[in-house]
Amino acid sequence: MRKHELARMIDHTALGPAVSAARVEELCREAIRHGFAAVCIPPAHVGLAARLLQSEGPAVCTVVGFPHGHHTPEVKAFEARAAGGEGAREIDMVINVAALKDGDYASVLADIRAVRDALEKVAERPVLKVILECALLEDREKTAGAILAQAAGADFVKTSTGFASGGATVDDVALLRRVVAPHVGVKAAGGIGDYDTALRMIEAGASRLGASRSAAILEGAPD
Amino acid sequence: MRKHELARMIDHTALGPAVSAARVEELCREAIRHGFAAVCIPPAHVGLAARLLQSEGPAVCTVVGFPHGHHTPEVKAFEARAAGGEGAREIDMVINVAALKDGDYASVLADIRAVRDALEKVAERPVLKVILECALLEDREKTAGAILAQAAGADFVKTSTGFASGGATVDDVALLRRVVAPHVGVKAAGGIGDYDTALRMIEAGASRLGASRSAAILEGAPD
Numbered sequence: 001m002r003k004h005e006l007a008r009m010i011d012h013t014a015l016g017p018a019v020s021a022a023r024v025e026e027l028c029r030e031a032i033r034h035g036f037a038a039v040c041i042p043p044a045h046v047g048l049a050a051r052l053l054q055s056e057g058p059a060v061c062t063v064v065g066f067p068h069g070h071h072t073p074e075v076k077a078f079e080a081r082a083a084g085g086e087g088a089r090e091i092d093m094v095i096n097v098a099a100l101k102d103g104d105y106a107s108v109l110a111d112i113r114a115v116r117d118a119l120e121k122v123a124e125r126p127v128l129k130v131i132l133e134c135a136l137l138e139d140r141e142k143t144a145g146a147i148l149a150q151a152a153g154a155d156f157v158k159t160s161t162g163f164a165s166g167g168a169t170v171d172d173v174a175l176l177r178r179v180v181a182p183h184v185g186v187k188a189a190g191g192i193g194d195y196d197t198a199l200r201m202i203e204a205g206a207s208r209l210g211a212s213r214s215a216a217i218l219e220g221a222p223d
Numbered sequence: 224m225r226k227h228e229l230a231r232m233i234d235h236t237a238l239g240p241a242v243s244a245a246r247v248e249e250l251c252r253e254a255i256r257h258g259f260a261a262v263c264i265p266p267a268h269v270g271l272a273a274r275l276l277q278s279e280g281p282a283v284c285t286v287v288g289f290p291h292g293h294h295t296p297e298v299k300a301f302e303a304r305a306a307g308g309e310g311a312r313e314i315d316m317v318i319n320v321a322a323l324k325d326g327d328y329a330s331v332l333a334d335i336r337a338v339r340d341a342l343e344k345v346a347e348r349p350v351l352k353v354i355l356e357c358a359l360l361e362d363r364e365k366t367a368g369a370i371l372a373q374a375a376g377a378d379f380v381k382t383s384t385g386f387a388s389g390g391a392t393v394d395d396v397a398l399l400r401r402v403v404a405p406h407v408g409v410k411a412a413g414g415i416g417d418y419d420t421a422l423r424m425i426e427a428g429a430s431r432l433g434a435s436r437s438a439a440i441l442e443g444a445p446d
Contacts, residue, residue: 070239
């Protein structure tokens with residue numbers, strides 16, 4: 001896969017408690033230069049990134065209920081709508097992992113739906129990616145989570161936050177790809193740091209990659 | 224320090240993406256049995272814990288903007304007020320760590336004040352603890368964070384979320400104790416797992432401890 005094709009599949013990402021304004025600015029410049037799909041940044045930096053990327057290709061992506069997913073549906077909905085209002089065109093939300101593991105599917109569904117409904121109120125509805133946090137789940141829980149995400153109107157299911165014990169695996173990507181319908185994308189994130197790993201994820205069915213080491217990934221790709 | 228005195232200083236804690244309803248129920252029972260100050264649980268479980276602890280001694284404590292602190296002030300304020308409305312009597316919020324490290328003190332202050340103002344609107348104003356995440360900070364940043372927290376009306380400053388690279392240290396507790404006024408408490412949290420460690424934190428100036436291994440801590444104390 002050629003560099004520019006691969007770049008279009010990458011959400012160039014800097015998340016965590018200590019992401020500075022300068023780092024976000026740098027991330028945006030890199031995203032424009034390489035033609036990444038989006039920058040994925042902390043919610044408090046959405047306004048800044050939206051100003052920097054205003055008329056540029058890369059979208060502003062931010063996270064909701066991140067990284068533990070333990071916030072109430074009302075808080076996630078509020079956060080999502082506010083982020084959309086500030087210019088986020090993509091929203092990566094974390095599901096209520098505890099509810100999924102408790103088998104409380106109605107709560108998992110309602111939680112995702114609350115965010116999806118909130119995004120309907122944004123002028124151009126942002127893309128919704130639903131993070132399952134696969135490292136904490138059994139396969140049957142991953143399957144249930146993906147089905148519920150699709151049912152609630154997710155545009156993508158996403159493997160991981162990058163802050164659990166493990167990130168994306170080829171097996172998880174393949175599982176999610178089998179479970180959701182073709183119109184639902186699969187985003188692999190967490191620990192993807194080179195071209196070979198990226199390619200394996202794509203071959204397994206990933207349509208989007210989340211990565212902080214995006215430049216290193218591109219380096220391995222042919223021009 | 225005797226068991227029942229020590230118990231009154233402990234926030235019995237279960238946080239993270241996969242804390243089940245059953246675990247929260249168990250935590251509440253343990254808190255009642257041992258006489259802990261509070262249970263500290265994920266926001267989505269506040270309603271459950273409030274029902275279980277209704278007429279009991281331990282308070283319901285939950286977290287806001289947790290654990291990355293990267294949410295906007297508006298989202299933290301919304302989350303805090305909603306948690307108070309559901310029965311949380313104590314709120315442990317995470318500051319905007321990135322803004323503090325950027326030296327943007329006005330934003331750090333406004334962020335904490337937004338939460339404090341939101342809590343004023345709750346019938347009985349919940350206690351506000353402000354988490355600095357010391358593992359990510361230089362000493363001068365810890366000092367600035369503690370001063371800003373006190374200025375914004377915090378009841379406690381707290382060392383750590385328990386989800387960064389490090390938790391409470393004796394040095395950090397002593398630093399925070401030196402910086403804030405006597406009416407502001409210091410909560411040590413993260414990695415406190417036995418009586419000796421707990422005692423060292425208290426001797427350094429901690430007035431509250433956050434712990435998941437609370438039973439093990441009490442075990443070492445005299446009856």
